[in-house]
Amino acid sequence: MENDLIHSILYINFESIDETYPTKDIPQVLNEATKNLISNKCFSLLLSDNRIIPKSSLIIPFPSINLKGLIRYFEWMDETKKGGLRQAALIVLFKEVDDLIFYKYIEIFESLLGKFSQKITNIEIDKAQTHSVDEFLKDLLLQTKVVLEDLKNQELSEQKSEEFPEDTSDLYDPTDYSFKIIIVGDPEVGKTSITLRFTNKAFLRTYIPTLGVNITDKNIRVDHSKIKVIIWDIAGQSKFQTTRKNFYRGAEGIVLVFDLTKQKSFDNLNDWHKDVEKTLNRGNKYIGFLLGNKKDLKNERxxxxxxxxxxxxxxxxxxxxTSALTGENVMFIFHKIGEILLSNLLKKEG
Incomplete structure (x- = not known):
């Protein structure tokens, strides 16, 4: 099973306005300082929304410990407490590099967390129950791992179907038509979300954390041809400034991404373009797109x-x-790049 994807599961009981404390964690791998850091951040988020429980689960980062958490807040009536309510949270902690998996399948995990938050609520209300919170957390950990294994197997099955389609009579060998596309831009503009929306692959990717690059691919059809689009999603953090230039080489398509709601990400595009231009051979023509992401956030633009x-x-x-959230224009842009690149290649061959 996918044992390495889950770091731990944490149950936090928010006792009062002034104090939060984790009551349980499975497995017990977190020290007290880390648990306090996580619980304080989760409680601060709740306070920022006047302690109104969010309707859906959230994914938030804990950069100081290189983890992210999928959080499900919940509450129940308790007349012994001020305000008559008790509030709590279930958190699935995982490595930052694996966040694609949890973003892609968040609805599945949300359903699972919803089921277990109700079980824990029942225990908190009825102290006479024979089951304990610890038992339910262990069960949640096991079921989450089972779900992850099933999802990975599903992706593997879909990948095999894509690689070996039933009818290949009118298709060229995809290895003869493969194109490298690099995606660059500031951190948190949605590069990885765009890539995930296009490829639909969360497990089947190559991530090199020490170098800051995600490599994934997808076969697409252009007219009667089948081509492989190989996407290099390159990290925007400054610490990768030296290494990322090596990943530009050989690119036939470039996508410069900025966030329509962040002016600074737009202002930095000139620098990103210069960075790419310095590395790529100017004698080689490449197809380039400037992509404004998060189009769905109209009021924040x-x-x-x-x-x-x-x-x-x-x-x-x-x-x-584009909008990585709704998918608007994401498929179009990669198909368009593939179409132009294939057309240019066939003209050279002809």
Whole structure:
């Protein structure tokens, strides 16, 4: 089973406005300082929304410990407490590098956490129950691992179907038509979410944490041809500045991504473009797109479309706006890049 994906599961009981404390963690691998850090951040989030329980689960980062947490808040009536309510949270902790899996399948995990939060609620209300919170946490850990194993097997099955389609009579060998596309931009603009939305692969990817790159691929059909799009999702953090330039080499398509709600991510695009241009052989033409992500956040938008189009023209790139959340234009952009690259290649061969 996928034993390494789950770091631990934490149950936090929010006793009062002034104090939070973890009551249980399975397995017991967290020290007290770490548990306090996690519980304080979770409680702060709850306070920021006036202690209103979120309707859905959340994923939040804990960068100081290189973990993220999938959090399910819940509450129950308790007349012995001020306000008549008790509030708590279940947290599945996992490594930052595995967050794609939990983002992709969040609805499945949310259902699982919902079921166990209800079980724990019943225990808290009825202290006479024979089951304990510890038992339910162990069961939750086991079931989460089983779900992860099933999801991985499902992806593997889908990958085999994609690699060996039933009808290949009119398809070229995909290895003859493969193109490298690099995705660059500031951290947290949605590069990885865009890649996941396109490839639909959370388990089947190669991540090199020491170098800061995710490599994944997808076969697509263009007319009667089948091509492999190989996507290099390159980390935007400054600590990878030296190593990431090696990943630019050989790219036939580039996608510069910025966040439509963050002006700074747009302002930095010139630097990203220069960074890529320095490495790529200027004699080789590549297909380039400027991509404004998070189009769905209309009320938070800070970058004007006209400004983005002007920059795209200046950099000789095509401009398009997408939403990794809704999927708008994500498939289109990669299919378009593949279409242009294949057309250019066939013209050279012809």
């Amino acid at each position: 800070t970058v004007k479309k006209e400004d983005a189009e002007l920059l795209a023209n200046k950099l000789n790139l095509r401009y398009i706006e």
